[in-house]
Amino acid sequence: MICKRSSVIFCGAFLFITWNAILVLLLWGRPPSGQEQKEAERPSIDIVDGVLRIVDSIEAELEVQKKTLLQIQNHQSLWEPSDRNGPKAAPTRPPVIPILVIACNRVTVKRCLDKLLQHRPSEELHPIIVSQDCGHAETAEVIRSYGNNITHLKQPDLSDIQVRxxxxxxxxxxxxxxxYHWALNQVFKTLSHSSVVVVEDDLEVAPDFFEYFRALLPFLKSDPSLWCASAWNDNGRDGYVDPGKADLLYRTDFFPGLGWMLLREVWEELEPKWPDAFWDDWMRQPEQRRNRACIRPEISRTLTFGRQGVSLGQFFDKYLRYIKLNTEFVPFTKLDLSYLKEEMYRENFEKEVYNAPVVRYEDVKQGQLKGPGPFRLQYxxxxxxxxxxxxxxxxxxxxxxxxxxxYRGVVSFISRGRRIYLAPPPGWTQYDLSWS
Known part of the structure; x- marks a missing residue:
């Protein structure tokens, strides 16, 4: 736009100078007095024709100048605020959502980073920050090999921790x-980001991973009943999700982790009381959750491939290795996700769950349900x-x-192709803390 504006103004100025130059030449060309003046008073037909041609040329030039000035005026209305309509708003800058990769001593972090870089739509909007603990040289070398495509941070405190x-x-x-405490402080306090998506070095992301979180950021910012968005479905094994519902999202009272977004405001709330250990279970306590929900998908946008870790493969062989990773790109930023708003979601969800016919556990287990569902299995x-x-x-x-x-005690999953809601009796009000 600036280039076009400069070109138009240059042309206008050039024509203005040209026109004035023609006038000066005409004035200079007039005979001063005497014999030449008498000759000028008896113009020949050739001279008259020449003058007429000059006049026509000047009129044509004036018309061009008029059009040029109108073009300048029209363009100027786009560049400058209009008094009648108020000042024009500056274009909205897309939010920057960094990806924080928590790494330690897995050289297989390469698989995680390769997928992030493969699916990343913009380096500027999604900077990748790898925070490495443990001081593992081989892993550090893998991370360094990505050069300027990522930012490599090293957790400086590698000292031993005294525990009971x-x-x-x-x-x-x-x-x-x-x-985690150090890395999140780096993202929010040192680098001054306003949001972040946290993944660990043993996660592979789906093609629409970035699209998913870009669509959910406005919900986190505007809805105080939400405190995170997660790419993970704990029950998202193949056969337990609806493959035709890749665009389906839920509210959940359970903090899922494994690829999750939080805002700086939430970190400022959590950071002063961050726990010494077991941070994810700490996040699931009512004192931190405060009756807020997370968003999670029907089909996971992350897949864990790290069997070995501090949990010694807990749940991996039985559940996690079978999680279905979404392969269909869903344009979430173009979808109407207003159904996730708390009041509307709760009303519609409870209506669907408690209007569903109650079935027996034996019938679900043996695949003897009749009809398309959904069905309610009550505990x-x-x-x-x-x-x-x-x-x-x-x-x-x-x-x-x-x-x-x-969500409100209800777990939704697919069993033998039918939607099942494992639900408490109607009238549920709160979770029982002794059920742990």
Missing amino acids: PEHKKFKGYYKISRH SSKDSFKMMAKNLGIMDDLKSGVPRAG
Whole structure:
């Protein structure tokens, strides 16, 4: 736009100078007096024709100048504020959402970074920050090999952590919590970002991973009943999700992790009381959650490939290795996601769950349900929930009374091609903290 403006103004100035030069030449060309003046008073036909040609040329030039000035005026209305309509708003700058990769001693971080770089739509809008703990030289070399495509941070405190004797085997969890605390401070306080998506070095991301989080950022900013968005479905194993619902999103009371977004405001709330260990279970406590929900997808946008770690492969062989990673690109930023707003979502979700016919556990287990569904499978105690969840193949553990992927006590999954809601009785009000 600036180039066009300069060109138009230059042309206008050039024509103005040219016109004035013609006038000067005409004036200079007039005879002064005497014989020449008498001859000028008896113009020949050739001279008259010449004058007429000059006049025509001047009129044509004036018309061109008029059009040029109108063009300048029209362009100027775009460049400058209009008094009638008020000043024109500056174009909105797209938000920058950095990706924080938590790394330690896995050289397989390369698989994580390769996928992030493959699917990243913009280096400027999604800078990748790799924060490395442990001081592992081989892993550091892999990270350095990406050059300017990423930012490589090194956690400076590699000292041992003193823990009570019964927690000696959990020392790795203490180091992870210390690393998270330092890395998130770097993102929000040192680098001054306003949001971040956290992934670990053993995660592979889906093609629409970035699109997913860009669409959900406005919801986190505008809805105080939300405090995170996650790319993960704890019960997202192949066969337990609807492959035709890649665009379906849920609210959940369970903090999923494994590729999650938080805002600087939430970090400012959590940072002063950040725990020494087991940070993810700490996030699931009611004191931190404060009745807020996260957004999670029907089909996961992350896949974990790291069996070995501080958890020693807990859940990996039975559940995590079978998680279905989405392969279909969903244009979330162009979809209407207003159904996720709290009041509307709760009303519609509870209506669908509690209008669904109640079925017996045996019929679900044996695949004897008739009709397309959805169906409601009701539990009434911690033991009945854990028994049915375990035998139907979904995760049966609870954290502070909240089931994985649960919303208001309800867990949604697919069983033999039909939607099942494993739900408490109608009238549910709160989680029982003893169910843990």
